[in-house]
Amino acid sequence: MAIAYVFAVMKANLYAFYCWIKNNRGLAFMMLLWPYMMAFFLIGIGSILGSIDVYSKRIGVEDPIFYILASSSIMVSSINIVDNVAGELLRHRWVGTLPYVMASPPRFIVFAIAGPIPATLVTSFVTITSILPAVMLFSGITGSLKLFILLMIVYIAMIPLIGLAVVVGGLSLIVREEANIASFLTPLILLVSGVFYPQTILPWILRVIGDAFPLVYVVATAKILALYKIPPFNIFIPIIGMLIALSILYNSLAAPGMLVIEKKIREAGEYGE
Numbered sequence: 001m002a003i004a005y006v007f008a009v010m011k012a013n014l015y016a017f018y019c020w021i022k023n024n025r026g027l028a029f030m031m032l033l034w035p036y037m038m039a040f041f042l043i044g045i046g047s048i049l050g051s052i053d054v055y056s057k058r059i060g061v062e063d064p065i066f067y068i069l070a071s072s073s074i075m076v077s078s079i080n081i082v083d084n085v086a087g088e089l090l091r092h093r094w095v096g097t098l099p100y101v102m103a104s105p106p107r108f109i110v111f112a113i114a115g116p117i118p119a120t121l122v123t124s125f126v127t128i129t130s131i132l133p134a135v136m137l138f139s140g141i142t143g144s145l146k147l148f149i150l151l152m153i154v155y156i157a158m159i160p161l162i163g164l165a166v167v168v169g170g171l172s173l174i175v176r177e178e179a180n181i182a183s184f185l186t187p188l189i190l191l192v193s194g195v196f197y198p199q200t201i202l203p204w205i206l207r208v209i210g211d212a213f214p215l216v217y218v219v220a221t222a223k224i225l226a227l228y229k230i231p232p233f234n235i236f237i238p239i240i241g242m243l244i245a246l247s248i249l250y251n252s253l254a255a256p257g258m259l260v261i262e263k264k265i266r267e268a269g270e271y272g273e
Contacts, residue, residue: 005106006114013088014118031076031123032130038072039131042196059198060223065138067226069131070150071195074222077154078215080123081161082186084116086169093173108262109255112166120162124154146225153221153236156243157214163250164213170261189213214246 021028043052043065056064089112092098101111128151135143168185192202192210199207199216210216217239224231 002110005110009106009110009115010118013115014122017119017122031080031126034076035069035073035127035131036134038075039069039134042068042072061226062228063139063143063226066135066143066146067222068196069134069138070147070222070226071219073128073131074150074154074215074218075190075195077124077127078161078189078218079186080127081120081158082165082168082189084120084123085112085162085165086172086185088112088116089166089169090172098173102262102266108265109258112170112258113162113254116162120158121155124158125151128154142229146231149231149236150218150221150225153218153239153243156240156247157218160214160243160246160250163247163254166254167250167257167261170258174261174264189215192216193219195219212246214243217242 052064056062059067061067092101092111102108104111128147132144132147135147139146165185188209192206193199193213193215194202194210195215199210199219202210221236221239224235
């Protein structure tokens with residue numbers, strides 16, 4: 001019965017996401033366009049301030065165009081993941097559906113963890129593959145294969161990021177909208193992960209914090225793919241190992257954490273009034 005609830009919640013969330021795309025085609029188009037806008041902005045501003053070769057040396061990559069395109073899509077994808085997970089919980093309170101979610105047969109943790117997975121998978125796929133034409137133009141077939149590897153790493157990194165975002169969204173429900181923790185999390189992740197600049201230029205405390213976020217390992221993957229023409233696959237083993245370790249850590253905290261948060265919300269008896 002519990003598994004049936006999980007699939008039912010995922011199916012409902014996927015249908016809701018489809019309806020959102022159908023009724024917001026302009027925003028759906030922007031989801032495809034945002035990585036290009038960020039990449040062209042960086043290339044344009046960078047060409048004014050210095051050459052692309054200098055940027056390539058400072059970042060430590062051989063294919064700076066691929067890295068800029070990949071970094072732009074990683075940034076947009078990470079924002080979408082946090083918004084789909086943490087933001088989904090807040091939207092239930094904002095639109096007044098939180099009481100019905102809390103009173104429904106599936107546990108609140110099912111809505112929190114399983115619900116956003118379909119939309120997160122779709123948005124990550126669309127965001128990463130949206131840059132495929134540009135990658136093929138500048139890096140050829142090899143670049144498109146690298147993009148597939150990056151997508152797989154993004155999906156692996158999505159597992160610990162979902163656990164982290166679930167806890168953040170639950171805490172945001174408790175402390176109310178006026179202290180939206182989720183709106184603070186995404187800029188922090190982007191700051192300490194070194195998406196567009198070397199993480200080594202950050203203070204040591206921010207580097208330590210960055211190593212605790214899965215996005216830093218996705219960025220490291222993009223750098224490796226931009227450094228090698230054909231990267232050795234064993235070089236990704238430590239990255240995958242760290243992402244698996246973070247998945248175990250964050251999700252082992254997310255499950256009991258959401259049960260505590262659910263209990264506090266029920267005890268408060270407000271459900272977002």
